[in-house]
Amino acid sequence: MAIPPYAGPLETTWYFTFRFLCACIFLFLITPILVIIPLSFNIEPYFTFTSGMLEFDPDAYSLRWYEDFINNTQWTHSVKNSFIIAIASTILATVLGTLAALGLSKPHMPYRSLVMGLLISPMIVPLIISAAGMYFFYSNIGLDQTFLGIILAHTALGTPFVVITVTATLVGFDHSLSRASANLGANPTTTFFKVIMPLILPGVISGALFAFITSFDEVVVVLFLAGFDQRTIPRQMWSGIREQISPTILAVATILVMISIALLATLELLRRRGEKMRGISPG
Amino acid sequence: MANGNTQGEVVLAADGTPLKESLNKAMRKNRIRALLLVAPLFIFILFSFLIPIFDMTFRSVDNWQVGTLMPNTSLALKDWDGKAIPEEAVFEALIADLKAGAITREIGKVGTRLNYEKSGMRSMITSSARKSKKVKEGPYKPIVFKMHKKWKDLETWTVIKRNTSAYTIGYYLNAVDLKFDKSGEIVRQPENRQIYGKLFLRTFAISMAITIICIILAYPISYLLATMPLRYSNLLMIFVLLPFWTSLLVRTTAWIAMLQSQGVLNDLFVFFGFIDDANRLQLIYNLTGTIIAMTHILLPFMVLPLYSVMKTIPPTYMRAALSLGANPFVAFVRVYMPQTLSGIGAGSILVFILSIGYYITPALVGGTGGTLISNQIAYHMQSSLNWGLAGALGALLLGSVLALYTLYNKIVGIDNMKLG
Known part of the structure; x- marks a missing residue:
């Protein structure tokens, strides 16, 4: 759905507003899942970003919660x-x-x-x-x-x-x-x-x-x-x-997200294989 | 089947049997083969699922306690007219039952059961049973009156008499905020005890709100996904499918991290100065938290059916409407939207069915204001142990889900259900 060359100012505005709205909804869907990944490397026992994390200070990150997960x-x-x-x-x-x-x-x-x-x-x-x-x-x-x-x-x-x-x-x-x-x-x-x-x-x-x-x-x-x-x-x-x-849950959650990504990829491959077998290829 | 069956002339199959008979035989064989394939799963589901569900709903009408544990009293009360305190014979039977129940220690179950109908009955029964051990001989009526003053109430006897029958509608009455009054008529619960009706209404209202929010959020992105070239839309689809495939508890945890008062969203708001540090928003452990988290969890169930419907709508219809002079808005509302109604219907029913039975997310992020009917069922299952009431609430919930499912089946058809 590309913007047509004959679009007037109103249509152009609407086109971009619509895209922006959709972007917000996609963000709503994906943000919570992506946010927990960096949080699980937090060295502090908090559920939020510390100032060190925002400055990408390596000392603010750790594998502490993953160790906790493995040793528990x-x-x-x-x-x-x-x-x-x-x-x-x-x-x-x-x-x-x-x-x-x-x-x-x-x-x-x-x-x-x-x-x-x-x-x-x-x-x-x-x-x-x-x-x-x-x-x-x-x-x-x-x-x-x-x-x-x-x-x-x-x-x-x-x-x-x-x-x-x-x-x-x-x-x-x-x-x-x-x-x-x-x-x-x-x-x-x-x-x-x-x-x-x-x-x-x-x-x-x-x-x-x-x-x-x-x-x-x-x-x-x-x-x-x-x-x-x-x-x-x-x-x-x-x-x-x-x-x-405790943030150990976030570490576990991150591992589970990785598993779901693997599952999703498997399903996608299956779908492609099915399409290939039926002679349909994505356009 | 035109098999030329005229004047005794029967068409024969290769082995000499009449063709019709041979065909029937083959059909029967096929039918049996199909049944044999389905049978293992059917038997499995019957025993591991359907019978347990039936067993649970049966508990909502089951009323064995008084009839089984107080057999003499039940028999003696059979001909009681309910107009005055019963005769001596009933009291004699009562003492016999209480004595037996005190020895087996089962009498508490009668007390618990009767307490659901009228509070105070449990202590009356258990204390009387304890005292009954010392009772030697009659007349029993004054002795029983001395055990507990409530035995003098006509209502006590009405309640006992009503529960001598093996089945009860008491739990259902309780589940819809009704009760028996003193004379045994069905009346509404007093205002402050009408909780389940409100809870059912709230569950429906919350589910409705979530469904509507899902429609509003799903419609634009489904439209975008359906009208984009497949290369891009397949990529964007990941944004819908990844949450769909991510563990429920992971998503709930993620929302706790996002929404709690020291969480990511509140920190962001403080950082940008929307709110000051002292007045962080309470976004979770209340109704808001339940609605946000559940909308996120159920949104893919709305997007997927909407997308598959929108995918089948030819773009030429919109172009035709535009070229016939409709402005884009009118064309969209009058030409495009009506064609997506079946998708909206399918998605809405799916989301609604899933949300009225939701348990995990409301229990974790709902606090006290955002819990639904299933949380109350779990409460009666695990904490109050009023299993009859849990069964009745469950049966009512099950009934509404099945009604909605029938509707879904009419609109979409179970065969057309798409997954992933």
């Missing part, structure tokens, strides 16, 4: 827990979700929209309600304060994303390919791994990423279900914010 067993423990829980629930959610999406995309699936609605429901029900329900039920069957309980809960919360992304990939799937494969003598398993899987892989991976981030970032269910031994990073941040607020 509570934090390192929570990192381990987060990864165990997120990886286990991602694998479960991806397998269950992909199978279900394959079933849902078959033209003969009965009660399709009802089943789809029920399978998607963990994404729609407010987390506090899910957490409360799971808390009662999982306590009754002895799954509270166990890794298994949290993994199952996070799997339930992550599957809708896998179902949605894989179903979306399957919308454009040409079913004659699997018929051709069967016609050429492949059994259903071979057909699945050699023909279907490579084609829907981008959808499966992005669904898995969503499931991973859902579990990795989830705190409400963990608040209700986890005991001290199952504390995850977000749970640790939660008590960090509520109880002893």
Whole structure:
């Protein structure tokens, strides 16, 4: 939307005002995330820029909070827990979700929209309600304060994303390919791994990423279900914010931002790959 | 299906069975295969999610305490007409129940349950149960009257009688600021105890405000993103997607760093002399903090659907309107905006659904003035342990979310939901 050569003064003013407004909104979106990165190198235990930091005095910066993070067993423990829980629930959610999406995309699936609605429901029900329900039920069957309980809960919360992304990939799937494969003598398993899987892989991976981030970032269910031994990073941040607020949280936050940038880049690469496979390239 | 089924002439498949039958068989096989693929996840979701949710909403009507723990009294009260203090037989049953309850130590649950309906009942029940151990023989009526003076109140008996039934609407009444009065009629709570109605209204009002702010902020940037060449818009999209992918707690922490009174924004204001050091603005731990942080968190959910709708609008429509003599403003309002309504609708419902159920951010930055209904549910779950009320509030919240979701499904369709 370049400014046209025939634009009058009013249009030029509006053009720049509009651009300025948009810039402000983009700033609103990105500033908080960028601000915490330098703050996490603050040598003082403050949440704001000291005068030394503004003068770029090297003594005002330090890795103090990162050291604190690495040397604190509570934090390192929570990192381990987060990864165990997120990886286990991602694998479960991806397998269950992909199978279900394959079933849902078959033209003969009965009660399709009802089943789809029920399978998607963990994404729609407010987390506090899910957490409360799971808390009662999982306590009754002895799954509270166990890794298994949290993994199952996070799997339930992550599957809708896998179902949605894989179903979306399957919308454009040409079913004659699997018929051709069967016609050429492949059994259903071979057909699945050699023909279907490579084609829907981008959808499966992005669904898995969503499931991973859902579990990795989830705190409400963990608040209700986890005991001290199952504390995850977000749970640790939660008590960090509520109880002893220290810039270690900012160091952790910075690391998490780096992880999200990596995730974002992976997704972008997947999208490009998908476009290339379909023969569309960005203009 | 035109299968020439005339005069007993049946079309046969290759193996000799009638074609129709063979086709049905194949269809059934396909259907079963599809069901088998969906079954594992369905069973998993049923047990790990749907049954727990159902279990929780069931608690909002479940009323087992009095009927189970005071079986004799419940039975004796069955034929009581509620017009006067009951007969001796009821008191005999009451003493038996109190004695049994004092031994098993379960009677406190009855006290707690009845206390939700009328305060003071818990201490009446527990102290009477303690005293009941010494009671040897009747007549029991005067003994019970001596245990606690409230046993002489007709209302005490009305409350007990009402709660002998296995289900109650009491928690729901409480959740919408109603209660039973002395005679058992449903009336409004006194003014100072009407908290949940206000809280629901506030939750809806805050969610509405956040939705509107999101529309105002998302509209220009979505327009910019949709009309720019793809090379630049893909880059700018990072500004939307990075917050979207960043941990919720990171973003909340970031806003605490930005907004607190010794935080970045206040320091900036002081530096530029907008405010002086003594009067730093209170931007967080109140309603303002909740609205700012939640708008930031939910804005991508508005931008993404708006962007995808705007992307499909051909620029020629605007050009046509302009060339037909409309001024740019009129052309925008009458030609462009109506085409984006579906995007606004989808984004608004999404943001609204997400914000009325929000818990984390209001709990961390909301202080006392910026908390929502979910914080109250968490309070009743974890602190007051009034699980029935938590269930009722949760069920009401769930009901409103599901109603909105149905609307979303009508407008957008769950199949068209786009992620990332």
